[in-house]
Amino acid sequence: MLIPNEKRILTLLARNGRLSKRDIERLSGLGWATVVKLVSRLEKEGYIQRGGILERPSIGGVKPESYILSKRHPLAVGIDVEYTTTRIYLTNLMLEELASRQVSTPKLGTLESAVDFLENLYRSFGKETLLPHEAIAGIGVGFPTWLVPSGFDTFGLIEAELGKRLQVSVRVDNNVRAYTSFKHASDKANNNFILVTIRSGIGVGIVLNGKLYRGAEGKAGEISHFVIVRKGGELCRCGKRGCLETVVNQNVLVEEYLKRKGLRDTDTPMQKVFTEASGGDCDAQEILDGAARNLAYALSALILSININRVYLAGHFGASGQVFCQKVEEYLNELVYPHSSISIQYEDIVDSAFPLGAAMMILQDFCDFSIK
Template sequence: MQKYYIGADIGGTTIKMAVITEQGSIHDKWEIPTNHEDNGERIPEEITVSLKEKLPQLNIRMSQVLGLGAGAPGFVDTEMGFVYQTVNIGWKDFDLAKILNKKTGLPIFVDNDANLAALGEKWKGSGEDADNLIAVTLGTGVGGGIVANGTVINGANGTGGEIGHITVIPSGGASCNCGKTGCLETIASATGIVRLAKEAIKRNPDSILSNYFSPDDPLTAKEVFDAAAEGDKEAKEVLAYVTDILGMTIANLAIACNPSKIVIGGGVSKAGEKLLIPLRETFDKYALPRTSEACEFAIAELGNDAGVIGGAFLVKQNI
């Protein structure tokens, strides 16, 4: 009898869910809205209801499900499946695994959503099943996960792998949502790139960058890459600064954990080789030569499916 895993990627707007085979292929996937009422307390019930509605439609019995792996956007005690805090959902000291287990009857495993994306890319994406991998997600913020010797690093209290909150500007840096200043997220995220580009426009209003910006048409990170491709000096300087900071940060991480794969995902990664080539150059500048020799860069392949596939892999690892 065919067995399945369930992956659930819990985000601030939607919860992505999928039924995944033991071999790692998506049998079916769907989304439900994230309910923020009562500080997100209804979410486990709504995941359960959705699952119990969907499985009969797929002719799958609950007894065929080996477990559910869930990703939460916050700090997680992975041994207990306990979520300490999720700013964009409202959970604080929330016993997600226990509640979901009680409602579904399934074995439940929980980790940070970025860690699950890293596991997904490792298992079925561009990580190519590497046992030592760094995954960096460049979106509105900067997320990440580190896999060492086949296991994702969580740390003593769930903050391992929080790459976006490494301090890269020791003093005078921009404020970050985490409460610190000068975090990598303030530089290398889409938001950070746009902030730096707007500062460049103020310095030179005649730049090509300024043609992309108006109060009615907000600037995007993609447009900064487009302006750089057109030869705009300010855009090129912004991206050179971003890739230098990002490349140095990843190089320092790589010296610590010696990965064979570095996977770059998120919306900014859609720049492809325009991002990857200069990033690799700066990485090589800062990394130990032997560390660099062992390491391959790749753009993430799984997109929005990385989290649910990572959730399935989390179950696979633990049952």
């Protein structure tokens, strides 16, 4: 187990790249003797390695030796389980993609079937990559809340059972919170924001004062189960009817568009709906306007509660994504405080951010990714 000052040094190297001992002394505030001792120990244990001579003078005119993070220690596995697709990544403290694999997510009706799936996926991935199990610091899993009936209770149960079977540290959280962690680590400007993803469901991650906010029971931001349709709504995965997720997700929007057009093309991407709306298609415009209004209605309650004015909306919308965000923004500014200015920024979903964010749940024991 690392001591806090060792973790501080690894964090500095993760943020700054190559550093000399004098750089580490200056940036960490640690004494010279402490830096020399800890750098030597971290190098011996394989956490860092020498990165070559820095082309700048040091004390006495001697060019200093630099240090960088090791690419092979510690290693973590991140798994993103989505309703249709599962991705598994091997990564390090630099969050590099060292190996990856994508498979279809089977129907997981029970906790046991979910753990069986994750165990088999991890073992087969290890065989493919020739990865020694003992080299893995742990496994982080991003998991949809309602993929199996036990909902939020699933996370702790998977951690315990999968960890027992594999004899390795396992941490499980909602997959969108994993994505949000990666977003926060890579975005050095913002310490307060809401991230909304629209895939086959709607996910929300919240960062408050530089920290990922989960709430008292890990349920913070679950606007996907905010009831929009009061009567006659579709049955949701959570067991209620008319939840936001039943009227706003990429599958529902595409299905509604195809229905209006009398088409049956099951391979139509959601991006086409946005493209057609931008081109003046009235059906597509009406569908997206309704989606923007419903999303804004659910988001307004969250924004009014925690007073955040920056929202990132991520999806596979293509070049027209920001136009949709502007519509959501218009509705939101009608619903929240007078004279408020809510900013909604679109970004394409980066699929790798889900498993890499999951791996960060393990790697945070070695590096503080929240430090800007």
